[in-house]
Amino acid sequence: MSSVYRKENCIVVKGDLYDFHRLLSQIHQAIEDAEYRDVVLDMEECTSAFPGPMLSLCAQVLAYRKAGIDFTLKAPKDMKLFNLFKNANWNYLLDPKNFKKSQFRGHSRIPATQYQTPSEQNEAVNKIVNVILGAIPDMQRKDFAAFEWAINEITDNVLVHSESSIGGLVQVSTFKRNSKQVQFVVADAGMGIPKSLRLGRPELTSDTDALDQAIREGVTRDTKVGQGNGLFGSYQICSLCEGHFRIDAGNAKLVFHNKKGLSISNERIPYGGTMVEATIDFTQQGLLEKALNFKGKEHSPVDFVEVExxxxxxxxxxxxxxxxxxxxxxxxxxxxxxxxxxxxxxxxxxxxxxxxxxxxxxxxxxxxxxxxxxxxxxxxxxxxxxxxxxxxxxxxxxxxxxxxxxxxxxxxxxx
Structure with a gap:
């Protein structure tokens, strides 16, 4: 069970935090409707939290803070969850006055990292793929290059298309024990995919239609700044390796699950930005390279091994x-x-x-x-x-x- 409610300027989260839309709605009401300039996030009774929702929350809090809103975090009392908040850098991003930046240096997680420039994005991606190279055994080079391509494309989309005031956040959140699965999350506080696509394709009147088009080959708002293959290729990688793929943006959510297939649904409460969550499975070698096939031709990107x-x-x-x-x-x-x-x-x-x-x-x-x-x-x-x-x-x-x-x-x- 979970619940999210507001007491004046205090937003209380109890139980599992999985659906972040209601939480962001309560924050919006406290700031925009009740006109509070300081908000307390009370997550002391939160019992579990997931990377996608947390990175989405962090992105929105960063944007509000840049606009002059102060946030204070009451961190989870549960020590295991508190350590996750600390190691994943969520504590620091939500409340840098009271919490230090994550010092986690293990090879099982890359803490949530903010990037605002191409050089910061490149540094973050290199750090991630370097960790992957030392964490997943028996990787084929083309599979490794496909993963690097996907995370580079998704993080770059933030800088090129989102107009996010805080840039983007990226996190590699899980290496599951005794498996070859890797999950990464990218979130921003920009205009969101539907609004961005409509700048060049005004016929996309609904947000669900926009997300449906976003994962198709060659779809972009402006071919002068991109080929429109980032989301398409990343979705192909996740689906071919029987992983997981999710996009939250505007009033729509797109989810691919290896057992349930693809679904696109309307969200009553909008998300003011874009969150992309991808789980890639390296177990079946050679599958990932098949995903990078554009206009009938296999794409072979320059990879970290070659450069480094x-x-x-x-x-x-x-x-x-x-x-x-x-x-x-x-x-x-x-x-x-x-x-x-x-x-x-x-x-x-x-x-x-x-x-x-x-x-x-x-x-x-x-x-x-x-x-x-x-x-x-x-x-x-x-x-x-x-x-x-x-x-x-x-x-x-x-x-x-x-x-x-x-x-x-x-x-x-x-x-």
Whole structure:
């Protein structure tokens, strides 16, 4: 059960927060009708919250704050939910006076990030795909490139089309345990897809018709600023891999579910902006690349691997370990290093991978085992020795890596 109601300038949320439209309506009434200039978001009794609704709420609060409205957050009492609010950066975005920016550095989530310029958008996307490369094992390069293309297109749409006063918010919110699913959410406080499309296509009189057209190939408000393939390609990626796709904008909601199919419905309470939520499943390799087929031709975008790693004249991959891990003292920090090296080995089969251990005077035995001992077993001795070259290795670190490989060969187990 859930409930949302207003007491003067205080908006109270109890139970699960899934449908954010009523919450935004109560905020609108407090500010526009009752003319409060300070609003309290009381979420102490909130029991669960989801990335799409929360990012939509954060986007609207940022826009109101920019217009001079003050917000105070009463964070959830439930400690697990409070930690989610903190780690996902929701606390900070809703109430920066009383909460600090998220310091979450794990490899299972990218906190909600605001971007307002092309350079900030590029930085956010690069951070996300870098984490994905170290989090999802056995990825095909074209699948990885398709994911990067989708999140780049959706975040870029905000800057090109939305006219959002606060730019956009993007968050990679879930890597489900023992699966290869990734969910990302992008939200803004702009004009919304229906209004944007009608600027160039006035015949789209209803918001549901506008969302129906938005996921079709080549549909855009102005072909001079875009080809209209961002939402189409992203929807195709999610549907082909049996994932999930959702758009909330204006008075309409579009949802694709792998079991229920596609539905487009009218929303009584409008959302003043656009929220796109996409869940992509990497389990079936090779499916994602089929989604990027425009006008009968396969699209092969430049990807993060090419830009970030394939830049040496001799064709080798330069992997600087100190830039790839938060620390060198735990097994947890070693796992994304191993996953990334394993993915790179498969993605760039003809290239030598130079593992540069400069400025690393020591590492724990558990890090050495997780990153390099297990990688040795995973790739096989011949591939490991032929494909990987280690440079700038201090003697103590060399001993730890050699010992980790020897012990791992004796155990012979890779999770």
């Amino acid at each position: 790693y394939e830049r040496n004249d001799d064709g080798s991959i330069h992997f600087i370990v100190e830039q790839e891990a938060q620390s060198f003292g735990s097994r947890v920090s070693g796992k994304p290093v191993r996953t990334k090296l394993s993915n790179l080995e498969k993605m760039v089969s003809g290239s030598q991978i130079v593992v540069d251990l400069k400025n690393i005077p020591i590492m724990s035995s558990s890090f050495a085992d997780e990153a390099f001992g297990k990688l040795f077993m995973q790739t096989g001795a011949l591939t490991f020795m032929n494909k990987f070259t280690f440079i700038n290795v201090m003697p103590t670190v060399q001993q730890l890596i050699d010992k980790a490989i020897a012990q791992r060969m004796a155990v012979g187990v890779v999770d």
